[in-house]
Amino acid sequence: MTPDLAAVHFDGRTVAIRLDHGRIMAIDPAPGPATAVILPLPAEPHVHLDKTYTAHRCRATKPGLFGAIEAMAADKANWSEDDLHRRIARGLSGAYTNGVAAMRSHIDWTEPGVPLAWAVLGEAAQDWRHRISVQRAALAPIDLLGDADHGPSIAATVAKDGGVLGAFIYRNEGLATKLDRVFALAVRHGLALDFHVDEGLEPEAQGFDAIVALTAKHSLGGRVLCGHACSLSIRPDTEVARVVDAAARAGVALTVMPSTNLYLQDMAPCRTPRLRGLAPMHELRNAGVEVLLGTDNVRDPFYPYGVYDPVDTLRLGAVSAHLDPAVWHDAITTTPARVMGFDLPKIAVGQPANFMLIEGADWADAISNPRAGRHIFRAGKTQTQGAVAA
Numbered sequence: 001m002t003p004d005l006a007a008v009h010f011d012g013r014t015v016a017i018r019l020d021h022g023r024i025m026a027i028d029p030a031p032g033p034a035t036a037v038i039l040p041l042p043a044e045p046h047v048h049l050d051k052t053y054t055a056h057r058c059r060a061t062k063p064g065l066f067g068a069i070e071a072m073a074a075d076k077a078n079w080s081e082d083d084l085h086r087r088i089a090r091g092l093s094g095a096y097t098n099g100v101a102a103m104r105s106h107i108d109w110t111e112p113g114v115p116l117a118w119a120v121l122g123e124a125a126q127d128w129r130h131r132i133s134v135q136r137a138a139l140a141p142i143d144l145l146g147d148a149d150h151g152p153s154i155a156a157t158v159a160k161d162g163g164v165l166g167a168f169i170y171r172n173e174g175l176a177t178k179l180d181r182v183f184a185l186a187v188r189h190g191l192a193l194d195f196h197v198d199e200g201l202e203p204e205a206q207g208f209d210a211i212v213a214l215t216a217k218h219s220l221g222g223r224v225l226c227g228h229a230c231s232l233s234i235r236p237d238t239e240v241a242r243v244v245d246a247a248a249r250a251g252v253a254l255t256v257m258p259s260t261n262l263y264l265q266d267m268a269p270c271r272t273p274r275l276r277g278l279a280p281m282h283e284l285r286n287a288g289v290e291v292l293l294g295t296d297n298v299r300d301p302f303y304p305y306g307v308y309d310p311v312d313t314l315r316l317g318a319v320s321a322h323l324d325p326a327v328w329h330d331a332i333t334t335t336p337a338r339v340m341g342f343d344l345p346k347i348a349v350g351q352p353a354n355f356m357l358i359e360g361a362d363w364a365d366a367i368s369n370p371r372a373g374r375h376i377f378r379a380g381k382t383q384t385q386g387a388v389a390a
């Protein structure tokens with residue numbers, strides 16, 4: 001079907017959009033109802049291209065996050081250059097088909113030396129640079145990155161390669177000292193920070209609080225992104241309100257990943273989960289925190305299902321966290337683009353015609369049907385999908 005730009009749902013109204021030479025030439029009011037919603041091409045803030053598509057060969061034997069970490073560690077013997085190239089290319093291809101314009105992928109960095117996957121994703125990012133802008137984020141245990149001997153060389157490599165510095169934090173000993181060193185490295189090298197933090201349901205997991213405090217101390221607002229913060233979902237309301245307010249003042253952003261949180265949190269054999277581990281997204285956004293939605297793991301022990309499809313992630317957020325897609329679609333588009341520092345085309349006259357149409361009269365209609373037709377425009381050229389690609 002040829003995409004119809006005569007009646008498009010845009011910012012709550014129906015408009016007609018005219019394109020010429022790959023650009024948006026006019027956006028004019030049009031009579032409703034609309035036949036499709038329009039959104040900028042998604043920016044994906046949080047995936048793991050080094051781990052992806054391994055689920056068939058390494059299923060976790062213990063429940064929850066740490067069971068998945070164990071299974072993944074055992075699979076690393078298979079991570080040859082060829083294996084990584086193949087799986088990373090498959091992930092990027094799926095994301096491109098689903099309209100993704102920019103992406104940040106974490107890469108496990110568990111030894112002092114540079115991991116092979118870091119180099120392989122660097123090459124893939126070059127190969128794909130005209131289709132998807134790819135950022136690499138180091139994902140090191142805080143005990144390694146916060147180590148006075150090893151942290152500086154990791155940070156120097158990440159800076160040289162134009163990456164983002166990141167660490168995994170969960171109830172670590174001596175956290176304040178280690179985190180302070182990581183922040184000092186970020187300041188020294190001008191690096192952005194991205195943490196996996198408090199991905200569990202113990203109220204003592206308060207790494208997010210420490211990151212917020214250090215962001216304020218080092219004046220790094222707008223440069224620090226956290227992922228998960230699941231423990232905020234079970235901490236007392238008064239504490240949460242205080243942390244949320246501090247995060248807004250410090251300028252710390254948060255990525256929530258509904259698929260992995262719903263899958264890994266409160267997981268026990270033969271028992272239905274009660275606690276869902278989703279950070280308080282509404283409260284954070286209402287306080288002024290930038291809240292992003294991330295796809296996180298795809299087809300690996302952390303989440304054996306999924307596709308590289310931010311619209312699917314938004315749909316899951318709509319169900320699991322009551323996110324109105326008409327309000328929250330910026331959590332998969334402009335907000336992650338801004339937080340990651342990508343200057344992507346907007347839907348405005350004079351801008352490149354890079355956007356997505358999803359068939360439907362409005363957002364509720366469009367998001368209701370996972371098989372709704374999609375039309376992805378890049379420089380005015382369309383690629384049409386009937387269904388979500390793997």
Ligand SMILES: [Zn+2]
Pocket residue numbers: 046047048106196227296297
């Ligand atoms: Zn992650």
